[in-house]
Amino acid sequence: MKRIALLGMPNTGKSTFFNRMTGASSRTGNWPGVTVDLLGAKVLLGSSMVEIVDLPGIYDLHGFSEDEQVVRHFLENNSVDLVLIVLNTSQIERQLSLALQAKQLGLPALMLLNMADEAKKLGITVDPDKMSKMLEMPVVMLSAKYGTGYREVHELVGSRVASSQPVRLETIQEMLAEEGKIESAMDKVLKSTVQIPARLPDNLTTKLDRVMLHPWLGLPLFFLVMYLTFQAIFLFGKPLQDGVTWMLDAFRSAALEPLFSHFPVLLKGLLLDGIYNGLGTVATFVPIIILFFLFMAIIEDTGYLSRAAFLMDALMYRLGLDGRSFVMLLMGFGCNVPALMGTRVMRSRSLRFLTMLVIPFSLCSARLQVFIFITAAIFSRSAAPLVLFSLYLFSFATSLLTAVLFKRQFANTEPFILEVPPYRFPTLRQMLMRGWLEVRHFLIRASKFIVAGVVLVWLLTHLPTNVPPGSPQTLAGMIGSACSPLLDPIGIDQQLALALIFGFVAKEIVIGSLAVIYGTQGNDLMAMMASHLDWVQAYSFMLFTLVYTPCLSTVATLKSESKSNSFMWLSLGWSLLLAWVLSFVFYQGARALGY
Amino acid sequence: MSVVKLSTMGPGQSGVIAALHAEDELYHRLAEMGFRVGNRIEILRLGRFSGPLHLRIGTTDLMLRRSDAQKIDIAAA
């Protein structure tokens, strides 16, 4: 099968083009370094199947960062029939170097001048035909986001790939020895094909930045944006969640109860109280999660994350981190796994490790579900948002504390240089795609971990069959009492202990297993929990859940990204220790104060 | 025409890069972003609490820490 590779600098729209070409929904975002892995998809082009590979964005084919090595490794170990070089036309004066490098390597290439819409607004003009002659490769203008020029590109790619011969490179670094030569060739091409106004016009980005990066207003505005985002998620999400809860309840009593009424008691219990209640309770959070990621996607796509990096770098520097680490913490609010992978853009191993050590404390959307659930059950309507907010503060505080404590072990001198992309707004199509991506991600997790988790919890709380379910004589009870020397001092009772153990796999299981453990769901479950737990216990449980460990996928990612077992254990051990100490201090402190 | 360190320049000022005294890694990173002797650079703003500089070089906007900016000489216009 023929193979096409997408090559380009970070944030030039490779993934956007890839999605358009393949119908895939790989993640895009207005931040350099969203794609950090190779992504492949097969499509029918003309009359034959072709494999298209989206490579991570790189500045240079002979750099030393991990993503540059990934790309080099790919080109040295796979033959390619065509390389599509994706450039941001507005930055052509700088990005053309990559095309010249590809040309020097003798790769069969086709150049896509992407973001033609933005270049036009900036008054930048390019003569693609002339450039094509000088570079000896086809050059086409394109707007991958809006689709302008896409049809021509599609046809051209099809005809090119049909006639081209595969090329495989041996030693890229040696082949690219003479940098000076590329610079002078670049100047020559630019001079005769590109016109850039001497002063860029004042556009929306400059105007917005005057406010968003204002010396005094910048930071308060940042917190306001975050606050409003969360408010909006709950404002829209809560009614949807209540709706789903109601539907699941109605479905159970109207359809499932009668349907299963003749089943053996144990099987009926497993199906309804175990799987249905467990999964159903988790499912009620799906609307909130979709909204959450939709808002995240919008923020990510606007380019505001780079501004956050700018605003926070001064503080991060003092903690041994940099502005990008902060952005990764923010991404971690969605899910820790992509945030950990996003650290690949950092070149210094120490900086990367220190950032990876703090990311797991970032209160991810899965943990958020647990906290929304418990705060709604235990705290009053007016107190619940404050409690949630305080958990975000703890999330930040534990990250910062960890950085301060470990910054000497992971000292680094990595320079901090980061592009500030223009503000962009996602199209409806991009937003829907992202929403769908998250739903799919959730469904995969649900079918893998969550079902297995709730089934196990149900079995543990119901076996052996000759004792009352949920009693100390069940397997769950035994596990609980084994943990009690550790968990009693932090106020976590034996029933919650089981939820914690399974929460290690995925936090969604915590909610699912609470439903199973208490043997009910919806409002009954909340009432049941409120009668079992006082607020000090509940808060201690949430603190512990926040800090003790993210989830199995995060731990696995920590290991694969660091390629170090000892680092993974360090992270795990430290989180567990910190979680216990924090909950202990809180619980005993609160009790000592008479609460 | 006087040569100053990039780190000492203020918002709104601009000049031409006169020399890069950066060691290997930083030099490489700067080159990727379009820092070359002779290129024009403009300071858009400075981050608070000795935060980074917000710069425009050619058509690229970027941020750079002051400690790194110290290693860049600018011929102020």
Ligand SMILES: Nc1nc2c(ncn2[C@@H]2O[C@H](COP(=O)(O)OP(=O)(O)OP(=O)(O)O)[C@@H](O)[C@H]2O)c(=O)[nH]1
């Ligand atoms: N205005 C405009 N924006 C575009 C165009 N193509 C992509 N974008 C936006 O540019 C940003 C970056 O797009 P991505 O597709 O994530 O870029 P990438 O090259 O895959 O980025 P990395 O993953 O960092 O390598 C997103 O916000 C896109 O919506 C375009 O033609 N015009």
